Amino acid sequence: MVSPAVSPVTAIEDSSAAVGDALMALIARLYPLPRSLTGRGVRETLAILGELIPLTLSEVPSGSPVYDWEVPKEWTIRDAYIKDASGRRIVDYREHNIHVVGYSVPVRATLDLEDLRPHLHTLPDRPDWIPYRTTYWKETWGFCLSHRTLESLKPGSYEVVVDSSLTDGALTYAECVLPGATTDEVLLFTHTCHPSLCNDNCSGMALATLVAQALAQRPRRYTYRFVFAPGTIGSLTWLSRNEDTVSRVRHGLVLTGFGDPGPFTYKRSRRGDAPIDHIVEYLLERTDGPKANIVDFSPYGYDERQFCSPGFNLPMGRLSRTPYGCYPQYHTSADTLSFISKEQLEGAYALLMRILEVVDADRKLVNTCPKGEPRLGKRGLFRSTGGTGVSNREEAMLWLLNQSDGERSLLDIAKRSGLDFTLIKSSADSLMDCGLLVDPA
Amino acid sequence: MVSPAVSPVTAIEDSSAAVGDALMALIARLYPLPRSLTGRGVRETLAILGELIPLTLSEVPSGSPVYDWEVPKEWTIRDAYIKDASGRRIVDYREHNIHVVGYSVPVRATLDLEDLRPHLHTLPDRPDWIPYRTTYWKETWGFCLSHRTLESLKPGSYEVVVDSSLTDGALTYAECVLPGATTDEVLLFTHTCHPSLCNDNCSGMALATLVAQALAQRPRRYTYRFVFAPGTIGSLTWLSRNEDTVSRVRHGLVLTGFGDPGPFTYKRSRRGDAPIDHIVEYLLERTDGPKANIVDFSPYGYDERQFCSPGFNLPMGRLSRTPYGCYPQYHTSADTLSFISKEQLEGAYALLMRILEVVDADRKLVNTCPKGEPRLGKRGLFRSTGGTGVSNREEAMLWLLNQSDGERSLLDIAKRSGLDFTLIKSSADSLMDCGLLVDPA
Amino acid sequence: MVSPAVSPVTAIEDSSAAVGDALMALIARLYPLPRSLTGRGVRETLAILGELIPLTLSEVPSGSPVYDWEVPKEWTIRDAYIKDASGRRIVDYREHNIHVVGYSVPVRATLDLEDLRPHLHTLPDRPDWIPYRTTYWKETWGFCLSHRTLESLKPGSYEVVVDSSLTDGALTYAECVLPGATTDEVLLFTHTCHPSLCNDNCSGMALATLVAQALAQRPRRYTYRFVFAPGTIGSLTWLSRNEDTVSRVRHGLVLTGFGDPGPFTYKRSRRGDAPIDHIVEYLLERTDGPKANIVDFSPYGYDERQFCSPGFNLPMGRLSRTPYGCYPQYHTSADTLSFISKEQLEGAYALLMRILEVVDADRKLVNTCPKGEPRLGKRGLFRSTGGTGVSNREEAMLWLLNQSDGERSLLDIAKRSGLDFTLIKSSADSLMDCGLLVDPA
Structure with a gap:
């Protein structure tokens, strides 16, 4: 079979460069916010996205049952630090919000280094980077810091403060629904729970938002639903409250990680031969640039795990550039604005627009x-x-x-x-x- | 899987050489006749074939509805020429019947070269050859001539005559039905509408006729039906009047172009895995000589387009040597008796006989x-x-x-x-x- | 797909070496017995196996109908020889029980060499080896001898004696049934009809016996049925009397030839994609040692012919080392104790135990x-x-x-x-x- 060059993507109203600038600007606004599974950072993030597209917010109370899980308590983090004997903050949440392990319980203590040590996470191979860690489902606390800082610590006692609270509150998610000629739906999901990490997943949130903004201007055969929610418990919560909607989903994608320098990666749906699989593979074979990776479904990764669990088995794949865990900056302080680029974001925007164009046209x-x-x-x-x-x-x-x-x-x-x-x-x-x-x- | 040499085709009563001579002789008789979709040339052709095999003729009146089409008017061509100022026939239908565009309406006029020019068809890349063109479905007229002749024309006025008529008449087709032990049928179709072109399709008509003649002498499990009809409108007309028969067709082939120097080409049925596809491919893999080409179905070509339209989807492939359009002599005055050869026709006869032997035996x-x-x-x-x-x-x-x-x-x-x-x-x-x-x- | 090294087979209670010794010792006891389709040799063989595992014996009378066949007469062979003019036994059944063609009718005659000659079977290419031949279904007689002996025979008359009888008796087969948590069965069949040939099939009988002995000590999900019966008529007889059992067979193997120096060969079931096919292929891909051969089903070979006939189509493959007919010692006097080895038998035991472990666990x-x-x-x-x-x-x-x-x-x-x-x-x-x-x- 011959593979003719694909026709250029001409349907994008905005010029590519303008799109790239807009994506970078949006990511820059989102980057500093202290997101987690729940709480203020997520609400502030969704407020920014809501300036660009119509969003419906849901607040699901802590303790609500969600299949085998329940909605966790809401986590509020105000400050966190480690002070040395001289009173100097040697690890300081105010400098980077990943310094504190996500969902750390409150602590105020003075500890010897040897007792503090088990609560400290570093990356010995990347001594200048701070890792990103969470403890959503076990009540403990911890700090993430550069290995170089850890090595500089001298024996002695340290003051440790995590000024956080875990209280009954809510899990927040948002939806942007663009009605089409039919009630059959295309579902696009992106996770909102990562704090100051750019590629993972400010890039996914920004791309979803600007694509939704463009689609809102067009005639649509399908109804498009963009879901912004925390990973795992967020997609589970959405699923548990939207089983009727789920039955109308004809195609879907999990979106994440579009700004890094790598080529595209498409992870097939559990079905492996859903129309979305054929469409994305068809377009990736015909897209300029480095050869894309097509990988089979596996039950670990992002929220495709939930959408493709056997009780749903939705026709949803996952689109990204370099997959999670396959670049050293992943889940570290090195996932910054300078790690991502306008050009890579532009390419992702063009591809996703083209995918949705074919999704809408194919019948x-x-x-x-x-x-x-x-x-x-x-x-x-x-x-x-x-x-x-x-x-x-x-x-x-x-x-x-x-x-x-x-x-x-x-x-x-x-x-x-x-x-x-x-x-x-x-x-x-x-x-x-x-x-x-x-x-x- | 091992591929043992196929057993020699020993079942042919006549020696190969005698068959080759008979095919060449029959083609030589058919070649000069002025065939078209309708009319005298087709009837004379069928009369010659009827000397060799029992033929039932059908005459379907002009204007009869045929699915989305209708039977065209009958075209009679008596003479056609272009005379130059000196009165010399510079293009003369009497010299070659493809000089006039098939189905040209009558014209008698004197035209300047510039006005005549849009009605003249040539092959600049093959300046000595005359192309073959038709205008079945648009009422106009034209001439085909060698590019060398065209280039020799001087500005000035030319007398143009097409002495034709388009009148209510009939479309003629013929069938040779050889009853078998069952009423299940094998359908063999070959087109009759091309004028003085040897490979396309005097060779197909001659091969079908001599194979029918041989099969008539043998016990048959299937009923064999050979249909001789014009391309497109002929197969459509036959289909529209034989839907009951169509439901009994178990295998079929469109036959065309067997005398050229190329290897065999088999074009699969639309189904792609019909028994006829397996049988022909099996035998072609085991036939001596240059490697045959097996090509997938496509919805252009000859009458397989109609037999394999979705409303019929018959288990019919197309057998030929070099496919239409893939040899320079195709649809030109160079498709002469010297373009085809006895040996190539003999090979085609042996193959088709062997195919039908396996078709009849397979169960x-x-x-x-x-x-x-x-x-x-x-x-x-x-x-x-x-x-x-x-x-x-x-x-x-x-x-x-x-x-x-x-x-x-x-x-x-x-x-x-x-x-x-x-x-x-x-x-x-x-x-x-x-x-x-x-x-x- | 990665192919991780398989976990070592640790489940075998006995050390490998002990198993190999036990297999060799059992084969050495079985080797000399004069087995055939029926008779004393088979009964003595089954008595030895019955010392190790619980066996139920069936005796099916001669003449009993078995599908298209019937149980043959029971053959008793007491002595057989050819004496030369000097009275010397130049071919002597007492030296090797394959010297007499299996199921030879009684004869006492003096014949000239030229009349004797058609009754003598040799292997000209292997002049020192005695071939193994049978005449189960045609009442005749014959001798097998080395080609060298044949060539040494001088013209003249020879005394020929086959002291045998063919009488109404019975066909004997044995079953070892190890009940499991379900009545679904795993069927393991090995043939008992070959006389003094070690690899074919003392090795199969010994392996089946020691594996049954080990399985008897373990919890079992499936019921395991080991059938020891003569080839062809034995499997047919068992099938004809056990059609209810057959309907409960979920997996099966025909076992034969495990001591020769070759790698494993697995012959797929007729279905080609039965679970047993997948399991054995999966393990063979991950077993150390020379690459195993996986071959498609064919309707000749051993008793898989019967189990995989279209009326049963059981999910049964055949496991062996070098297949029958593919080693020169096959069906000759060279298939001795020195042809097989303890190490090869140990490897076969480990593989079969692992196969059955996966069979039992897979669900x-x-x-x-x-x-x-x-x-x-x-x-x-x-x-x-x-x-x-x-x-x-x-x-x-x-x-x-x-x-x-x-x-x-x-x-x-x-x-x-x-x-x-x-x-x-x-x-x-x-x-x-x-x-x-x-x-x-």
Whole structure:
């Protein structure tokens, strides 16, 4: 099968550069906020996104049952530090919000270094970076710091303060729903729970927001639902409260990590052959730039774990650049604004817009004149002089008429014919205009 | 899987050479006739074929509805020429019947070269050859000529005459039906509408005729139906008037272009895995000579477009040597008797006879003694001394007994066992003779 | 997919070396006995095996109908020889029991060499070896001898004696049934009809016996049935009298030829994708030593022919080292104790034990908490600090929970995840212990 160059993505209203600037600016606003599973940082984040797109917020009380889990207490962190004997803050939450282990319980104590040591997390191989750690489901506390700082600590006693509280509150998530011609849905999920880490996942939140903003301006066949929620407990909470919606999801993607320098990675749905899998793979094969990675589903990673659990088995893949855990900056203080780039974000925006364009356009049509070929010439769709070859557009129409038996989608036909999807789509439109193809749905 | 050499095709009564001579002689008679979609040339052609095989002719009146089409007016062409100022015929239908564009409307006019020019068709890359063009579905006129002639034309006025008529008449097609033990049919279609072009399609018509003549002398399981009709509108017309027959078609082939120097090309049915696809591919893999091309179905080409439209989706492929459009002589005056050869026609005859032999023999049998192996020795079908190996024939019987559960055909068994189809067939005959295999149909 | 090294086979109670010694000792006892389809040699063989495992014997009278066959007369051989003119026994049954063709009818005659000649079987290519031949189904007689002996015979007359009888008696077979938690069965078949040939099939009988002995000491999910019977007529006889049992067979193997120096060969079941096929192939890919051969089913060989006939189509493959007919010693006097080795037998024992371990463990489980991931941490099955990777055991549990929808077996999950079966199995046990996985059967 030939793989013709894909037609350029021309449908984006904003120029690429403007999109890239907007993505970088939004990420820069989101970066400093102290996000966690719950609490102020998440609410401030969603307020910023809500300036750009219409968001509906949900607050689910602590203790609410969520399948095998329950919504945790809300965590508030005000300050956290370690002071040495001289009273100097040698580890200071105010300098970087990942210095404190997420969901640390409150503590005020003076400890010898040897007693403090088990509460300190570092990266010996990256001695200048601070790791990011959480303790959502076990009541303890800890600090993350550079290994170089740890090594500089002298024996003696240290004052340790975590000025936090764990109280009954709520888990906050937000949805942006863009209604379409049908109530069938396309679900796009991105996690909101990581604090000051840029690629993971300010980039995913920003991309989802600007893509939602662009889609809001367009006619839509499907209803598009963007969900902004914390990882794991957030997607579980959303699922548990939206099982009716889940039954209408036809395609979906988990979005995360789009600003790093790597090529795209697509992780297939658990089904492995869902339409979204075919669409993303088709486009990635035809996208300029470094070759994308296509990986099979596995039950670890981000929230595809929940959407693709056997009780849901949704047709959802995960789109990112370099996957989580596969770049050294992952879950460290090195995941900064300078780690990501405008150009990589622009490329991700163009790809996701193109994916959603094909998602919206792809469908299974039926030839209303299936016995023999209809006479295209009398409808002005075919050359009149016989004996010569056919044009690409005529070829596309012949393929569409031959294959449209309700079992094959436009993308299937594009792949089988080797013709570009855009040509197949516009030819299908012509054939629908004259009634030779219809959508049975 | 081993691929043993196929057994030689010994079943052809006539020697190969005699068949080749007969094919060339028949093509030589057919070549000069002025065929088109309709009219005298087609009727004269069918009269010649009718000398060799029993043909039933159908005349379908102009204007008859045929699905999305209708039967066109009948075209009669008596003369056509372009005269220069000196009165010399510089383009003359009497010299070659492709000089006039097929279905040209009548014209008598004197035109300046610049006004005449849009009606003239040439092949700049092949300046000595005349192209072949038609205008079946648009009422206009034109001439085809060598590019060298065109370039020699001087500015000035030319007398143009097309002495044709387009009148209510009929579309003519012919069928040769050879009844078999069952009313299930094998459909062989070849187009009759091309004028003085040898490979396309005097060769197809001649091959179909001589193969029909040979099959008429043999016992047949299937009923064989050879259809001789014009391309597109002819196959559509036949389909529209034979939907009952269509429902009985179990295998089929479109036949065209067998005399050119190229290797065989088989184009799969739309289904892609119909029995005819497996049979032809199996034999082509085992046929001597240059490697054959196997190509997937596409919805352009010859009448397989109609037979494989989604409303019929017949198990029909297309057999040819070099496909249409893939040799420079295609649809030009260079497709002459000297372009084709006796040897290539002989090879095509041998292959088609062998295909139909396997088509007729292939079937799904059922083992009447399916629990354990039956005792072949007591039926004289197996060696009596144990401890040694098995012969090929014994092996064939064991495969047949093991695999004949009504789901696998003799060809499936030949392929899985790596044993020659002829051996499988004759071993199946032995097992049917003693009742161990039966045909459930 | 990665192929991790398989976990060592640690489950064998006896040390490998002890098993090898025991196998060699048992084979040495079985080797001299004059086995055939029926008679004394078989009964003595089964008596020896019955010292080690509980055996139920069946005696099926001569003449009993068995599908297309009937149980043959019982053959008793007391003596057989050819004497030359000097009275010297030049061929002597007392020296090797394969000197007489199996099932030879009685004869006492003096024949010229030329009349004797058609009754003599040799191996010209292996002039010192005696071939093994039978004439079960044709009443005749013959001798097998070395080609060198044959060539030394001078023209003249020879005294020929076969002191045998063919009388109404019985066909003897034995079963060792080890009941399990379910009445679903694993069927292991090995043939008993070959006389003094070590690899074929004293090795198969010995291996089956010692494996049965070991399995008898263990908890078993399946019921295991070991059948010791003559080839072809023996498996047919067993099948004809056990059709109810047959319907409960979930997995099976024909066992033969484990002592020769070659690598393992597994011949797939007729189905080709039965669970036993997947299990054996999975383990052979991960077994140390020379690469095993995996071959597709074919309807000749040993008793898999009967078990995989279309009327039964059992999920049974055949396990051996070098297949029958593929080593020169096959069916000759060279198949002696020195042809086989303790080490090869040990390897076969380890493999078969491991196969049965996986057969017994493999099953399709169901996640009782299929919506989203259950919270493993609160059950002590997962690390408590977030932000780091997962361990192999955690990974195994995630795979099990994600894939256990009742359609995928533990082996399927091991293969898809690339994790070792042993890890998958023990992780599944943990998840069953806390009720997250259940066996729906």
